Amino acid sequence: xxxxxxxxxxxxxDNCKLRKGDLKELINTQMSTFVEQIQDTETLDxxxxxIDENHDQEIEFGEYAALVAMVTSACHSSxxxx
Amino acid sequence: xxxxxxxxxxxxxDNCKLRKGDLKELINTQMSTFVEQIQDTETLDxxxxxIDENHDQEIEFGEYAALVAMVTSACHSSxxxx
Numbered sequence: 001x002x003x004x005x006x007x008x009x010x011x012x013x014d015n016c017k018l019r020k021g022d023l024k025e026l027i028n029t030q031m032s033t034f035v036e037q038i039q040d041t042e043t044l045d046x047x048x049x050x051i052d053e054n055h056d057q058e059i060e061f062g063e064y065a066a067l068v069a070m071v072t073s074a075c076h077s078s079x080x081x082x
Numbered sequence: 083x084x085x086x087x088x089x090x091x092x093x094x095x096d097n098c099k100l101r102k103g104d105l106k107e108l109i110n111t112q113m114s115t116f117v118e119q120i121q122d123t124e125t126l127d128x129x130x131x132x133i134d135e136n137h138d139q140e141i142e143f144g145e146y147a148a149l150v151a152m153v154t155s156a157c158h159s160s161x162x163x164x
Binding site for chain 2 (some may be wrong): 002004031032034058061062065068069070071077
């Protein structure tokens with residue numbers, strides 16, 4: 001769990017939130033084993049809008065934790081399909 | 083993320099679900115740094131009922147992942163209060 005927090009902090013700004021570029025870098029670097037690289041702006045915008053539950057154009061830790069839970073659940077399901 | 087999955091699998095049964103006793107052992111062993119030990123049945127019942135979103139008396143991976151996200155978020159908040 002500490003690793004999940006540390007990863008967030010290494011990409012979030014001083015205000016402890018992720019902007020769109022931060023989220024892209026985090027996903028493309030830290031989650032590349034689990035999800036495809038985000039290449040285009042439309043994909044990034046769609047993912048960002050989906051995760052940014054309060055629509056403040058930034059990703060708080062809780063929103064990020066929900067993303068981690070979702071990706072981990074998808075990863076777990078794919079383990080069982082193999 | 084793989085660690086989150088591995089921990090779940092080391093406590094879940096063959097049906098890949100956690101029963102109440104499994105959940106207690108997982109929380110008391112793997113989350114002891116973040117949450118108090120579950121001592122009494124009432125506390126365990128309350129936590130279990132809270133997490134068991136579909137009320138099937140077992141904890142699927144998705145329900146467990148939501149617990150991990152919740153505990154991690156609480157842990158993150160406490161980091162910022164220090």
